[in-house]
Amino acid sequence: MKQEILMNLSPQYLWGEAFHYLEETDSTNVRLEQMAKEGAPHGTVLLADRQSAGRGRLGRSFLSKGGVGIYMSVLLRPNCTPMELMHLTCATGVYMCDAVEKAVGLRPQIKWTNDLVMGKRKLAGILTKLGLKPGGRVDWAIVGVGINCCQTLQDFPPELQATAGSLRMALQEPVDRAKVAAAMMEGFQKMDEDLLSRQAEILKQYRLDCITIGQDISLVRGEETRYGHALDVDEEGALVVRFPDGHLETVNSGEVSVRGMYGYV
Ligand code: BTN
Numbered sequence: 001m002k003q004e005i006l007m008n009l010s011p012q013y014l015w016g017e018a019f020h021y022l023e024e025t026d027s028t029n030v031r032l033e034q035m036a037k038e039g040a041p042h043g044t045v046l047l048a049d050r051q052s053a054g055r056g057r058l059g060r061s062f063l064s065k066g067g068v069g070i071y072m073s074v075l076l077r078p079n080c081t082p083m084e085l086m087h088l089t090c091a092t093g094v095y096m097c098d099a100v101e102k103a104v105g106l107r108p109q110i111k112w113t114n115d116l117v118m119g120k121r122k123l124a125g126i127l128t129k130l131g132l133k134p135g136g137r138v139d140w141a142i143v144g145v146g147i148n149c150c151q152t153l154q155d156f157p158p159e160l161q162a163t164a165g166s167l168r169m170a171l172q173e174p175v176d177r178a179k180v181a182a183a184m185m186e187g188f189q190k191m192d193e194d195l196l197s198r199q200a201e202i203l204k205q206y207r208l209d210c211i212t213i214g215q216d217i218s219l220v221r222g223e224e225t226r227y228g229h230a231l232d233v234d235e236e237g238a239l240v241v242r243f244p245d246g247h248l249e250t251v252n253s254g255e256v257s258v259r260g261m262y263g264y265v
Pocket of ligand 1: 026027028029030051053054055056057058060062070071072073114124125126127144145146147
């Protein structure tokens with residue numbers, strides 16, 4: 001797989017020396033965080049064929065079966081404050097949509113904030129984490145993406161079969177995993193070039209890709225569920241929601257479900 005990916009990378013790809021491939025690990029995000037703390041350079045990419053303890057948002061696990069998915073984490077060391085990276089998850093969504101579109105010719109959409117979807121099925125998830133220097137500036141950012149690539153419906157456990165999807169299921173034809181992985185790596189490199197200088201353009205594209213805007217949503221935080229209407233995504237990537245009493249809130253955390261998706265009716 002590593003050789004196939006290297007063969008698919010363009011000569012403009014600069015981080016080839018810092019590309020690591022493992023048949024199996026617990027979580028590429030956890031491993032890469034460890035590597036970051038040991039001094040791994042900007043642009044290090046860790047890709048695993050399977051993960052035994054893949055991590056998702058909100059403490060969930062991420063199913064990471066071998067031979068079918070792409071489980072990739074990249075380490076960035078931008079010279080900035082954490083506030084300047086508020087849009088990092090949104091930016092990752094946009095550049096991963098670009099990568100998928102380049103590799104297979106079909107552009108996913110984004111369910112705010114970090115799910116890539118095709119049709120009404122979840123295709124991919126994004127999990128980011130920052131480490132700070134003693135002065136409070138960013139030391140490292142780990143961006144992890146898991147994409148369902150070659151799965152058939154039977155590859156998903158029964159409880160996910162109504163909501164999970166893969167590129168192969170969407171395209172109804174075999175998908176070249178190495179080609180998609182190489183496009184993702186190039187996408188990360190492009191994102192790194194643009195991240196701090198093109199924030200407004202990135203968020204403009206995010207709004208075009210985001211299916212949550214204009215939809216009725218539910219927002220779950222702890223024990224509490226509230227209902228509202230998603231109006232927009234602001235310049236830092238937060239969701240602007242109008243609640244039934246008319247007041248607006250920008251939402252940064254919690255679980256947002258879109259009516260009509262993933263079983264929310
Ligand atoms: C989510 O959907 O909640 C986020 C899922 C993120 C999964 C990816 S797979 C590569 C990286 N390693 C992990 O353990 N998680 C991320």
